[in-house]
Amino acid sequence: MVLLQQIAYQHPNKDRLFENLNLAVQTHYKTAIIGNNGSGKSTLLKLIAGKLRPASGQLSVESEPYYVPQQFGQYNDLTIAEALQIAEKLRALNQILQGNVSDENLEILNDDWAIEERCESALRQWQLLELDLEQKLESLSGGQKTKVFLAGISIHQPELILMDEPTNHLDLAGRSLLYDFIRTTSSTLLVVSHDRKLLQLLDTMYELSQSGIRTYGGNYEFYTEQKAIEQQALQSELQHAEKSLKKAKEKERETLERQQKLDSRGKKKQDKAGVARIMMNTMRNNAENSTAKVKSMHSDKIEGLSGDLQQVRSKLSGLDQMQFGFQESGLHKGKVLFKANDLNVSYGKTNLWERPLSIQINSGERIAIHGSNGSGKTSLLKVILGELQPESGSIQRTGSTIVYIDQDYSLIDPSKTVYEQALEFNTTSLLEHEVKIRLNRFLFGQETWDKSCSNLSGGERMRLLLCCLTISTAAPDMLILDEPTNNLDIQNSEILTAAINQYHGTILVVSHDEIFLEQIQIDQRINL
Structure with a gap:
């Protein structure tokens, strides 16, 4: 249904957002794209919807996707019918019913004689019967705008549905309607969302990050279990890296102390033996070079271990790295x-x-x-x-x-x-x-x-x-x-x-x- 191969995207200022992304969404699967803010989830969805073009790579979508956006500002000047791309079809139907049975109107309608009934049924399904299709979108609340685009699914009946944060503006009643739709639909779904209740209803989690897309074959609960196992492994790796770094620093300190003692002992012997000044300088330089060589060798090792430690820490979730310290409220309970x-x-x-x-x-x-x-x-x-x-x-x-x-x-x-x-x-x-x-x-x-x-x-x-x-x-x-x-x-x-x-x-x-x-x-x- 959807296939992405080596997809890259760069912003108009030439900054790369991601590259080498690979993704395959099977027909009838209900899937999610999850990831941290700024990872490019909405951009990836717009690429699949055809709203943006990739910088490179192959993108294949078998059927025309239906896209439910997160932001609606670009539609505010349009009527509901125009935003749902059904205004021309409704206009053609009305003209035919008034006697203007032209080839142009028939071509636009394309035998879709039930368009009005589907519109009414869709508005009823999403509790929007009070709205007029000729209303401007700017007159609606955020929740109503989301429901309008969700109603468009029933009107267009697409095989592939793309949704970008669909619950952001919905109240509990609206969310309940959406959850019911997701449970019962047979369409292919690809959803960007942070709504964990919605994510529980989906089959597969695609996690987008700087390292690409990782697939977790299960709902959100399965995903969190797998992530917990990964985080535990990282914690063990972190402890091992910290121990190795501490050991390397102790080894460096012990080696340098031993070298300094040897150099000091050698200098005392040379003083007693009355070694010539020029020979003394040569031996001192050799000792300093030897110490510097030892120090450089240990510094390289410590630097490498520090880099490894930093790399492990960067993989830990923000929660695992964060430290809270809230003070108490001064009021007694029950006041x-x-x-x-x-x-x-x-x-x-x-x-x-x-x-x-x-x-x-x-x-x-x-x-x-x-x-x-x-x-x-x-x-x-x-x-x-x-x-x-x-x-x-x-x-x-x-x-x-x-x-x-x-x-x-x-x-x-x-x-x-x-x-x-x-x-x-x-x-x-x-x-x-x-x-x-x-x-x-x-x-x-x-x-x-x-x-x-x-x-x-x-x-x-x-x-x-x-x-x-x-x-x-x-x-x-x-x-x-x-x-x-x-x-x-x-x-x-x-x-x-x-x-x-x-x-x-x-x-x-x-x-x-x-x-x-x-x-x-x-x-x-x-x-x-």
Whole structure:
């Protein structure tokens, strides 16, 4: 169905993204492309979709692929029908029904007399019956845009479907519909996703990295088991490399000490024997050359072992290399941080919630806020943060520190460098080298300290923010997270999960990622 041989791609500025990629996707298989942010997953999908051209290599696709994009900005000026490439066919059908039975209209329609029925059925399937096919895409929410392109699958009925992060904008109901479709479809699927629940439904994982594509013949659970085995082997290899390096350094030190003792003993004998000065100089030079030769030999060996050690470390996952150190929140568990009775927010003359809300948030709780798109999740967060005044109801707040983390990690200032951003959170006047040690712990080496925050990926922004929180005076009393995993790859989602599980304050999170919510041990849910 899909065959890639020695595929390479380079950006317009001539930078190579990847090369020598080989991939074979069998008919009716349901497969995933996974990998870290920036590895080229979306680019690879666009190459297969025919949206981009490879720099070199052979690419063969047996049938016309149907592509569900991750970003929709390029379609905003189009109607739904135009974005789905059915506008001409619908127009031809309407003209034929009005009596204009021209050869051109018949050719465009191509005997597809059921196109309108399929459109209505597809919109119903994806809960979009309120939409008009003549609506502009710019008037729709992100979730609605995704559903429109998913509805296009039922309209076009393709054999090969390509999806790029299809759950990013979907609420729980939308995700449930997508999961059901994936379970039941017989089409060939190739999906780029970091949604671990979706990945459980697929047959094969293709992992894209700098070294190429590795195939794992199973779902995401099988993939994680195999990766755990690989990481254990790497840990053993790392320990062996560290031991070898330590041994080599000790050997170098012992050899040099022994050589220096021999040189010193020889010099004393020469002094006693009254060796001529010119002979003394020659012998001293020979001794120095001998010491230098020994030192060079050991330095070469140590340099080689250091390189081996660095290579092994680079293969370890970020989570295995990272070190967390969050301070405790100062509040005792159970203290009331926020309480609202009969709360409601209005937009114009309309109340947001049919029934007013009564909620209480206590220190130490882990709460998830659920609701479909438009149910008022963000509005509730703004009320809790004090950024939005309710129309009705009573509110009680306790003086507490709250950090709000949105899906774009907007607390990171794009005008600052990585190091400058870390200094912004250095309220306890840590010394320069201590700040840099913290940055290293979160995988920001010296080469990144002067990098502009505007050039950081979603995962890098998340890691930098976590680093900054460990640098600040104390942990906040409450962390509010709004769709925190939306723009993260799997590795960075795991890093965020590990960090949250080492934080013992209050968590309030809006997320449709059920696996993430389960792993951070949510103990209470608010359904809007």
